[in-house]
Amino acid sequence: MSVSLILLNDTLRLHDNPLLHAASGRKAAVVILNKAAFFGRQYGLARANLQRLQQQLALINELKAALASQQIGLITLFGNTVDCISQLTVQLQATALYCAEPVAADECRAIQQLAGQLKVIQLDCNSLLGDRLRPDLHDLPHSFTPFRKQREPLLAVSEPLTSLLNAADWLSPAATEPCNRVFAALLQQYQPLPQSAPVGESAALARLEYFIWQGRHILHYKDTRNQLLGSDYASFFSAYLAKGSISVRWLWQQIAAFETQVAANESTYWLKFELLWREFFRWQFRKHGARWFSKGAVKGDVDFTAPRLNCTQHAAFKRWCHGDTGVAFIDANMRLLNQSGLMSNRGRQNAASYLIHDLGIDWRLGAAYFEQRLLDYDCASNWGNWAYIAGTGNSGERQFNVQKQAQHYDPDGAFSRRMLQAAQP
Ligand SMILES: Cc1cc2nc3c(=O)[nH]c(=O)nc-3n(C[C@H](O)[C@H](O)[C@H](O)COP(=O)(O)OP(=O)(O)OC[C@H]3O[C@@H](n4cnc5c(N)ncnc54)[C@H](O)[C@@H]3O)c2cc1C
Known part of the structure; x- marks a missing residue:
């Protein structure tokens, strides 16, 4: 039976993750720790320090545990995307790769290269506009304000994907474990951050609940966002968004729900405004690619x-x-x-x-x-x-x-x- 590889890089979550619901038939969940991104150098500087590496290892570990609790295995690889996926394709006789549509030029190139070897399906999992509201890159406004004015009115974000996963469709933890030896050695060597510094999906959802609903800090966000130190002056959603531990569309929906159910003011709007800045840069990167460097x-x-x-x-x-x-x-x-x-x-x-x-x-x-x-x-x-x-x-x-x-x-x-x-x- 043919297998589809579901690459969960940058989409390290179960909730509202289109990749988990995309393919039919037999599936293998995969994450790659990109060697160049965490051990490479640019302009004489290391691309990531130990803290960033440990954070990434902890995130992957947390996702692995979350999937395992549903009897689903996670293949964890270390290297470059093209080599890792090519080898796995042969090993599992995979016929399709499902992945989040990247933004960074080198990742886009890697995914394009793989299209020669197996069927590649990219889903835009981490943008507000997503595949449904995708702008034409040729007509993309050059600066933020026209982009915001053009795209913001379209943003009726769809309901999150919450349906249960069927473990029988997926390679099990026992079946995937033999692929994880190199990654296990990395974990041993670099010791992920202790649990006292939670970084993954559960911490992301808890932060959303706290910042928006319980603490209602969102009501004062515009007044406090320029502070320099503290824990609640801004949302601190950025790390979760960067790793895909939280769905930006779910976040937008939650802000909108708060505005309807509790209160809407300049501050609640401003959090959405800042998320539109993130969105703006994502589409600009897709448009201009490596030119940004x-x-x-x-x-x-x-x-x-x-x-x-x-x-x-x-x-x-x-x-x-x-x-x-x-x-x-x-x-x-x-x-x-x-x-x-x-x-x-x-x-x-x-x-x-x-x-x-x-x-x-x-x-x-x-x-x-x-x-x-x-x-x-x-x-x-x-x-x-x-x-x-x-x-x-x-x-x-x-x-x-x-x-x-x-x-x-x-x-x-x-x-x-x-x-x-x-x-x-
Ligand atoms: C030089 C420079 C480098 C930056 N590097 C990064 C980076 O690597 N990663 C990153 O996520 N943000 C970056 N930002 C944007 C911004 O500083 C951070 O997103 C923000 O400080 C994160 O804290 P927060 O989540 O509490 O933000 P909040 O103020 O609560 O904002 C909510 C969300 O809106 C988005 N956002 C806010 N401001 C911006 C912005 N200016 N550009 C794009 N998105 C924004 C982020 O996703 C953020 O989580 C950079 C800004 C500057 C000036």
Whole structure:
């Protein structure tokens, strides 16, 4: 009997996951830990630090346990997508691959390559618009506001997929375990984050419940979202969205349900507004592909030569990375990133602006450093926002006056003092 491979990379959830309901017949659930993304380097920097690797291992482990509780196995592989899927295709005599339609150019290329070997069906699992409301990339508005005005009115997001999975359709845990030896060794070696730092689907759904329904923090989101430190000033949905631990369409529906059942105000709308920024960058990445990694991104000539730094810039870049520039507001934000793997949106904007416009350093180095560190790293949101601030994206450049920003957002310097003191021995 032919087998369909269901690749769950970037869709690490059971709830509202179209991939789990897509194919008929015999199915094998698969996740690949992409070697280049977690062990590769770009511009001399590691693409992921240990914390990001451990987070990914923990997420995959959690999905494996969730599937196992329904008697469904998960094949966990390590390597590059094309090689892993090619080998598995032969091993299982697979005839079809179902996967989430990627956004990053290298992932799109890998999926296209596989189309020569087996039938490939891509579903848009992690966008608001999805396959049903897919825009024509040729007519995609170039900047955010026209995109939002054009697409937002269409967003009547469909009901989530909740039907039960039939274990008999899937390869069982016992059948998939022999494929998991390499991954098991990785788990041993790199010890995923302890359970005290939950990262997967159950934590994502609990966060949604808390931020929107129980805590009702959504009602004040627009007033608090520019804060720099804390646990409820913003939604903290980004890491879950980046990994696909939560469905963005379910999230949108829940905000809409809250607006109907409890209250709608500027803040509830603003959370949707920010989700539209995420959406905007996703479609821009699908449109322009690898161009986003060119020095001028979507503007000017294509130039993929690596950023070059003179000695002074090299030293300045290192100081920026370590949070040691001497500008307290920047250093505090960078130290927060280095310690926690996260930074507020306000902090990210300022840290990026400072590197690009004050230090005169190629924006791609900053984006690469954020990629290495951010636990919510998302290719389109990260590189898109960096390009936006550099002025190489879909608008003119955005330069922040860091001193003024510090006075406005950290008026008594409490945030900066706290972060800088915390770093002292
Ligand atoms: C230089 C720079 C790099 C960034 N890198 C990333 C990244 O790698 N991954 C990432 O998810 N976001 C990135 N962002 C966007 C934004 O800073 C984070 O999404 C946000 O801080 C995450 O916290 P939150 O979930 O509490 O956001 P909230 O303020 O609660 O927003 C809700 C959701 O809206 C989306 N969102 C909010 N702001 C933006 C934005 N500017 N662009 C795109 N989506 C947005 C996110 O999915 C977020 O989870 C970056 C921004 C900048 C300026």
